[in-house]
Amino acid sequence: MPPDLSNPESRAxxxxxxxxxxxxxxxxxxxxxxxxxxxxxxxxxxxxxxxxHGAPDLPWFRIICSDGRIAFPEGSKGYREQSQRLxxxxxxxxxxxxxxxxxxxxxxxxxxxxx
DNA sequence: AGCCTGACAAGGT
DNA sequence: AACCTTGCCAGGC
Numbered sequence: 001m002p003p004d005l006s007n008p009e010s011r012a013x014x015x016x017x018x019x020x021x022x023x024x025x026x027x028x029x030x031x032x033x034x035x036x037x038x039x040x041x042x043x044x045x046x047x048x049x050x051x052x053h054g055a056p057d058l059p060w061f062r063i064i065c066s067d068g069r070i071a072f073p074e075g076s077k078g079y080r081e082q083s084q085r086l087x088x089x090x091x092x093x094x095x096x097x098x099x100x101x102x103x104x105x106x107x108x109x110x111x112x113x114x115x
Numbered sequence: 116a117g118c119c120t121g122a123c124a125a126g127g128t
Numbered sequence: 129a130a131c132c133t134t135g136c137c138a139g140g141c
Contacts, residue, residue, distance in 0.1 A: 008138080030123050043123040044137055050122060063122075071122035078122070 005038055014038055015049045022062045025089045027098050029066040047071075061085040068098045 004010045018037040022028045028036075030043040039045060050060050061082040065071050072079035074096055083093045092099040 011138095031125095034123090039137095041124090042137060044121065045139095047122055048138065060122085065122080066124055073122090076122095082122085 003038065011037070011039060011042075011045065012049050012053075015046055016053065016055075016058065019046075019050075019058060019060065019063060022059060024059070024062075025091060027062045027064050027068075027086070027091060027100075030063060030071075031066055033063060064098055070096045070098070 003014045005014060014037040015033065018033045019028075021036070022033075030046045031041075033046050034040060034042045037046075046063070050063065053060075070079055070082050070093070072082060079096065083096070086093050086098065
């Protein structure tokens with residue numbers, strides 16, 4: 001049974017859950033995360049959640065643009081940290097873009113507990 | 116209500 | 129592939 005999503009709080013929770021569901025060594029787009037959270041078309045809501053929640057355990061660095069780009073401005077603190085953290089997980093990052101595959105479909109199972 | 120702001124997305128050039 | 133324009137949605141004022 002999917003979460004409520006009728007109020008901002010539950011929406012944020014759903015998004016956080018979707019983000020945490022992305023496996024190490026893989027990445028996912030903002031819109032992708034939104035969809036998996038049950039919020040299709042709300043990519044920008046994901047952005048807002050990420051801006052607010054600075055949770056240390058949140059794998060925020062695995063979230064990138066749909067075209068594989070890192071969303072932070074080149075040279076910014078976030079840009080450098082994200083690149084570094086991704087590479088630390090074995091993700092290939094070239095010129096601010098992630099080369100390789102995006103998160104597997106199995107992520108959905110992890111979120112909704114289908115397995 | 117109206118306007119501005121975002122770590123976006125999609126489509127066209 | 130790079131770049132620009134348009135569409136979107138929620139928040140904060």
